[in-house]
Amino acid sequence: MESIERYVHAVTHLLPQSQREDIAKELRGLIEDMLDERVQDGNATKKDVEEVLLELGEPRKLANKYRGTNRYLIGPELFDHYIMVLKIVLIATSAVIGVSFIIEIIMDPPSILQAFISFIVSVVTGLPMAFAWTTFAFASLQFWGNKQLKVVDLQLNSDWKPSDLPPIPHPKGQVKKGEAITGIVFYIICITFFVFSSDYFGIWVFDDGKFKEVVHFFNEQYIGYCMLFIFLIFGFGIIKECLKLVHGRWTMQLVLFTAVVNIFSIIGLMIVIAEPLIWNPNFITQLVESGLLAVDSESFQTLSVIWEQATKWLLIIFLFTLIWDIIDGYIRVRKSK
Amino acid sequence: MSETNEHLDKLMQELRRGTLTIGVLSQLYEPQYGYSLVASLEEKDFQVEAGTLYPLLRRLEKQGLLVSEWDTNETRPRKYYLLSESGKEVFEQLVVEWKDMVNRLDNLLINKGGS
Incomplete structure (x- = not known):
């Protein structure tokens, strides 16, 4: 009966800690009931167990049904904002990296190779970092602010009037949009410029x-x-x-x-x-x-x-x-x- | 042809999902555990998979429509579900709505074609 325990574990470990024990107990009971129905004399074979588990279906799907909601990192209510902010952040980061590269070349033309290497390094590390932090910020907002978001959503829906259009x-x-994004990128470049290269003014x-x-x-x-x-x-x-x-x-x-x-x-x-x-x-x-x-x-x-x-x-x-x-x-x- | 079947399958799924709750609630004036409920629904020609029913029972309990209790006296522990007071109220309302809906839909089906 090891496969029963493995099945129960496969389902419950996808569920919140607080519900695991209860659901595991209930699932075990269900599987045993289903086996009893199949096998009258009470000696279930490995094959019987397998058939019952097949009938219950894939553990992940069953866990999804228990959870009732789909899981996502950033939900549909935040996704549009996420994409917009991500675009701005990536454009700004690219711009900063590009500008610093150009400055370095002007400052010290002979070491262009070194500047180029550090440019590549910045691209490879900086862009994923910008991406990761933006995603992290939005994912936290989704995770911690989920309830408030839903409340806001409901309020918006119930109070809506055509005159609000x-x-x-x-x-x-x-x-x-282009103008506003250019503006933001410009400001970010200016700040980086001032902070990191005030020596060059x-x-x-x-x-x-x-x-x-x-x-x-x-x-x-x-x-x-x-x-x-x-x-x-x-x-x-x-x-x-x-x-x-x-x-x-x-x-x-x-x-x-x-x-x-x-x-x-x-x-x-x-x-x-x-x-x-x-x-x-x-x-x-x-x-x-x-x-x-x-x-x-x-x-x-x-x-x-x-x-x-x-x-x-x-x-x-x-x-x-x-x-x-x-x-x-x-x-x-x-x-x- | 298979595409028609696919659409039909999906639509039937949606229909069943909506009616399942009413069917389940209707059987819980007396306490039942999950598997006995599967059996008694099946007996009445109302098919439901255990993998669908168990999560549904939990959800209805969380919503306060059902109350539950573990019975550990039998050979294996079983969780019994029963309609709560608000569950009974909701169920009775649902039955009224359901009958209404059936009537209206029947009316449409009789007069199909818009005549």
């Missing part, structure tokens, strides 16, 4: 075609302070683009949110740029030291002026783009009505 978006008011000095050093734009001591603002600004940018994707069209709320985010960004930028500590105070002197610039030359004068003006113009450009972003959204909402 969103209007068909006007072509002008639609958010272009500046004017690159080449000596005989070979990279020598960088004259930094930023004051190295205060780059961490600067980083915080950059994180906040780009982080909000990513949230903004995600909201655009989720909404699918321009709405007043979206414009309002954009406005709030952008105004915060503007304030943050003003603090960063207006703060003289942020900028490398020795920028001009270092340029002179690197041999790119001769003191008292005409270009020295020009550059000093440019360097002084740069902060002001940078601020103005940023202000303009951020404000335009708000106005553009507003116009789109107006047009689509």
Whole structure:
């Protein structure tokens, strides 16, 4: 009767721990009852057992019937979101890997082979990692948030009214998915760039075609302070683009949110740029030291002026783009009505 | 031809699945264990596989329509199922709905063709 135990185990080990013992007991009873019916004298042969087990069918199928629901890592209610986020994450990761490769080649052309090898390594390890983490996040959401998801689903269904239907978006008011995804990828690249290559922000000095050093734009001591603002600004940018994707069209709320985010960004930028500590105070002197610039030359004068003006113009450009972003959204909402 | 049979098979499966619950509930005014229920349903010409019935009984118990009790006095322990109070209520409602449905469907079948 060993095969009976093996069958019972094959069924119950697929079921939740709490039900195993009870179901095993019941199954054993059932199999014995079925054997009794077949064999009157009470001596069941191996063949009889086999026939009974065949009648009960494949253990996996029986376990599925006991469970009542199909098992999945990421259910249908999350799948669309999962695919979208996965696309964004993979595109962003690829972009980051690609950009770092290009930077490495520019920095150090002779060691292109090494750069290429590390590029391949990044592709082979980085992309699966991005895939795995996204999947892991969604699978956890599915696993832990399953009950809440179902509740939300039911509520949505019961409260639905035809008046809840969103209007068909006007072509002008639609958010272009490509644009939003490009935006997210751009922000992610910027963040990676700032975090991992803040050393390279500046004017690159080449000596005989070979990279020598960088004259930094930023004051190295205060780059961490600067980083915080950059994180906040780009982080909000990513949230903004995600909201655009989720909404699918321009709405007043979206414009309002954009406005709030952008105004915060503007304030943050003003603090960063207006703060003289942020900028490398020795920028001009270092340029002179690197041999790119001769003191008292005409270009020295020009550059000093440019360097002084740069902060002001940078601020103005940023202000303009951020404000335009708000106005553009507003116009789109107006047009689509 | 075999394709028609396949479709028929699937449709019959769906039909049976729906009626199975009513059939099972109808037999549980008295306590029964799984296999005795298979036998008594079979006797009344209502075929059901043990592999389908056992999980169904558990599900109905979980939903509160059935109550169960282990009887360990016999030669082998058996789990007996019985209609709960709410189970009886649901079953009686189901019977009304079922008869209604049969009538309406009969009506359609008599007047087929839309005349």
